[in-house]
Amino acid sequence: MIKKVLIANRGEIAVQIIRSLHEMNMKAVAIYSTADAESLFVDLADEAVCVGGPNDAYLNIPAILNAAVLTGSDAIHPGYGFLSENNEFAELCEKCNVKFIGPSSSVIDLMGNKSNAKTAMKNNGVPTIPGSEGFLNSFDEAKKISNEIGYPVMLKAAAGGGGKGIRRVDNDDELKVAYEDTKRESKLSYGDDRLYLEKDISDAKHIEMQAIRDQFGKAIYFPERDCSLQRNHQKIIEESPSLKLSEQERTELGQIVVKAMQGIDYENTGTFEFLMDRNHNFYFMEMNTRLQVEHTITEEVAQVELIKSQIMVANGDHLPYDQKDCKVKGYAIECRINAEDPKNNFIPQAGKIKSVRFPYGTMGVRIDSGIESGSVISPYYDSMIAKIIVHMPTKEKAINKMLRALTEFEIEGVNTNRDFLIDLLKDQCFNSGDFNNNYIESTFLKEWMKKNEDKQV
Template sequence: MFKKVLIANRGEIAVQIIRALHDMDITAVAVYSSADKDSLFVSLADEAICIGGPQPSDSYLNMAEIISAASLTGCEAIHPGYGFLSENEEFAALCEQCHIKFIGPDSDIISLMGDKANARDAMKKYGVPVIPGSEGVVNQVSDAKQIADEIGYPVLLKSAAGGGGKGIREIDEPSQLEAAFLATQQEARISYGDDSIYVEKLLRDAKHIEMQVIADNSGHVVYLPERDCSLQRSHQKVIEESPSILISESERKELGNIVATATSKLGYTNTGTYEFLMDNDHHFYFMEMNTRLQVEHTVTEEVTGLELIKAQILVAAGEDLPFTQADAAVKGHALECRLNAEDPYHGFAPRPGKINHLYFPVGTMGVRFDSGIIAGSFISPYYDSMIAKVIVHMNDRDVAITKMKRVLSELEIGGVTTNQDFLNEILQSDGFKEASYNTNYIEQVILADRRVLDGAK
C-alpha cells in the first residue's frame, strides 16, 4: 500500500481525498495556488506546497510543478480528483514515465475515451448502443450537412476532445449548421487545441442516465446503480439522484452487464462512468465515458454503502476490489444538490466573495455535506463556483425529497449569493416529484415558468 499520496486538485474533492487517505493511514500531500493558501484542504493535508499563481494554467494545470512536488515530497502516487488534469492522458503518461502511480486508468485508455469519436467507435465494437451520428470526426461543413440530412434534425455538433458541456451546439434546421459548425470548431480549437467535430442525433426528451464501474487488475469488474443526472442547465448538472425510479431492476442489470462487459474488453482499470441518454421507450444510447471520479459519486456511495475513493486507491496500489457485485445492490434513495455561489435570478452570474457566516444543518440521519469551505473561506473567481454538495440518503425517495427541502431551508450562508432557493424551487416542482423531468426540464419548464411570472409583474 502507498505511504504517501499527492492530491492534484483543490476544494471539496481535495478535502474528501485527504480524509480518505487519513482513514487509510496514508500521508496526504496537497498542492495549492496562491489564491488557495488559506483553504481548508491546505490545512488538512500533512504537507502542502504552493505551485503557482491563481490561474489554473499556472497551478492546477501545471504538470511540471505537480510532478516536481510529488517527487520532492516522496509521493508514490497522485490522485487527480475530477476536473483539471483528471482526464489528461499527457499527465497520466508523465506520471507513468516518472514512476508515480496515477490513480485512475492508464494513459492509453484515457486517450481513447477522451476522444469522443473514438470512444463511440469503441463502444459500438464492444456491444454498447450508441446514438446515431457520424462515423468518426467530420472536418468539412458539407460532410456535416450530409450526415445531418441522413439522421434527421435536430442534431448536436460536439467537439471530439470536449467535456463538461463545452464545445457543443444544438442545430434545429439546415440553415443553422454552417455558422454553428465553424463556431464549434473555433471553440474547440481554443479550449482543447483540437478542432475535431462529430455529429450526433439530438434526443431532446431524453433522460441523462449514467452508470459507474470500477475494475481492478485481477479482472474483477463491479457496476454500480445508475444515477439520474437529467436536471441540467447549459449541460451542467444541478441535482442528481440514485437510483432512477423509472428504471426497473431488470433494466439496471441489463445495462450493468453491458458496461461491465465493455469495461473488461477495454482492459479498463480503476473507476469510470458511462453516460447514456434514455428515450421514452427506455432505449439507452451511449454518449461518452468519463475516465475519472464524478462529482456525483457521492449518491452512489450513499445507496451502496461503498467508499469509492478508498477503492480507487486500493486498486491503484495493485490490490483487489474490496467488494463484489453483490455488495453493490441498491439500498434506499439518495439525492445530491450542487450548492453554487451564483445568482439564478440574474442570469446565473457567478458571485465570488468571502463567506462571513456558515451553518450546515448536520446532525440528523441521512444528511451529508461534502465541502471545502468554512466560515471565513473565500469563494475565488478563478475556479468553479461550487460551494458544497448537499446529499440526503433515506429509505424512500419521497422522504429523501422532504428532508432535502428541510435541509436547504435551514442552511445558512452569509457573504455570497447562492442557488439555495433555486434548488428548493426545483425540488418542489411537479416534474421533479414525478421524476418525469428530462435534460431540458430546467430550461423549458422551471426557467420558462419564471419568465412568464416575471412578465406578468
C-alpha cells in the same frame, strides 16, 4: 505499496480525498495556488506545496510532478476536473514512477476523444447514438449525414467537454454556420478542430452508471444515477436510483458497462453516460475516466466508499466487495450549493464567507464542502461551494429531509442558489420523475423566473 498520496486538486474533493487517506493511515500532500493558501484542504493535509498562481497552478504539470517527487509521494489522485482526464499527465506520472490513481494514459486518450470513444464502445457492444463514423472531413459530409439521420442533430467538438463545443442544428442553413463556428471555437479552446455529429435525442433522460475494475479483472457496476436536471449542460440535482428504470433494465445496462470495461482493459473507476429515450432505449454519450462530483449518491445507495476503493485498486489490492453487495439500498439525492445568483442569469458570486451554518446532525444527511466561516470564494474557480446529500428509504422521505436541510443551511457573504434548489425540489415533475434533460431550461426556469418577477412587482 502506497503510503503517501499527492492530491492534484483543490476544494471539497481535496478535502474528501485527504479524509479517506487519513482513515486508511496514509499521508496526504496538498498542492495549492496562491489564492488557496488559507483554504481548509491545505490545513488538513500533512504537507502542502504551493505550485503557482491562481490561473495555472492546478494545470502546472511540471510543478505538480516536482512536488510529488520532492515530497516522496507514491501516487497522485487527480480528483475531478483540472488534470483528471489529461492523458499526457497520466503518462508522465507513469514515467516518473508515481502511480496515477485512475486508468492508464492510453485508455484516457481513447475515451477522452468522443469520436474514438464512440467507436470503441460500438465495438464492445454498447449502443451508440446514430451519427458520423469518426471525424467529419467537410461541411458536405456533415450535410449528407445530417440528411440521412434526420434533423435535429448535435454538432460536437471531438475534444470538447463540460457542455462546451456543442451546438444543436435544425436545418442545412444552420449547419453551415454552426460547422464553421464550432470548428473555430474548438481550435481556440482545445487546439483541436475536429468535429463529429450525432442525432439529437432531446426528449431523453441523462442516465449514467459508474463502475470499477481492479487490476485482476474484477469489474463491478453500481446503481445508476439520474442526472437529467441540468442547465447549460451543467448538473444541478442528481438522484440514485432513477424511478424510471426497472431492476431488469438496471442489470442489463450494468452488464453492458462491465463488458465495455473488460473490452478496453479499464483500471479503476469510471462513469458511462447515456441518453435514455421515451422507449427506454439507451445511447452512449461519453465516458468520464475519473471520479465525478455526484459519486456521493452512488456511495450512499451502494454503501461503498469510492475514493478508498480507487486507492485500493491503484495499490494492487482486490476489490473488497462483489456485485451482489452493490444492489440498490434506498434512495439518495444530491443538491449542489453554488455561489451564484439565479435571479441574475446565475452569475457566479465571489467574496468572503462571513458565516456559514450547515445542517449537520441527523441520520441520512451528509455534507461535502471545502469551505468554512472566513473562507474566500475565489473568482478563479468553479462556483460550487458544497454538496448536500440525503440518503433515505424512499424519494419522498429524502426530498422531505433535503428541504429541511436546505432551509436550515445559511451562508452570509455571497449569494447562493439555495432558494432555487428548494423550489425545484417542490416541483411536481421532479417528484414524479417526469422530467428530461431539457426540463429546467424549457419549462421550470421560465416559470420560476416569472414567479419571482411577479413577487418583485
